[in-house]
Amino acid sequence: MRAEYINPFITSLNNAFSTMLNCPVSRGPLRLRSGNGALHEVSGIIGLSGRAVGTVVLSLSREVALQAASTMLMMEATEINDDVVDAVGELTNMVASGAKAQLEQFDLSISLPNVITGSHHEIRFPSNVSPICVPFTTPWGPMAMEVGLTEVAVPV
């Protein structure tokens, strides 16, 4: 994946967290994923397709997932229940939608968000895709975004 493609996703994540959650985020250094260890406990995942195909993963520590959901739902969330899953899915969808708007050249469409839970889950990409991982810190705790996007000759 070309490194410049990550920027629209970073911008979109920053926008979502600042405008909707009023939560400032601080980005760590980009890195190619090495190894396949779990990122964090709750991961939103959404597929992209068009003139490129790919996946956005938004992986949140438990604390970030609960606080983000509490803010979005305007009620305190204390466990990873359906409401929190929906909130994390919606957040993932917003990040993908914001990036899609900045990547017009790929005419992307976005699938349904799923949320993966389990403290030891790993999300792996095809070996010919090199996803870029971006760690973030927030006042609520750590999180990370991972994006794998590969151009296709013919839209799928």
Place this chain on the structure above:
Amino acid sequence: MRAEYINPFITSLNNAFSTMLNCPVSRGPLRLRSGNGALHEVSGIIGLSGRAVGTVVLSLSREVALQAASTMLMMEATEINDDVVDAVGELTNMVASGAKAQLEQFDLSISLPNVITGSHHEIRFPSNVSPICVPFTTPWGPMAMEVGLTEVAVPV
């Protein structure tokens, strides 16, 4: 999700397993997902978008993943390594592609397959989507397919 939409996915899975893996599969009763327990240890996941949005999950027991990959790779796979992950991703992609061809009315496009590992992972859908789960048995062990697909008014 309307129950008839599951049939193209079942047909496609049967085709993939019989033609590519020479592995007969036997389908159990359809059920709506209740609870969010893990299905099996290795899950391929791929997003769909167009006039409907959704996700296909192909969740394989460890034995099915290893045997399917061994057959596809023509070498014995004994651990869940990158080759097995790629094989499971490709299998998931084939199931989705075969179903897409039978669901022309939705003009679906398919994203990149990801593979989730970890014996206790759970893959959750938005609460307004009711995915259908189809258990299968094979000579290699159990597996399951889960599909959530929801029609959209305006293609995304």
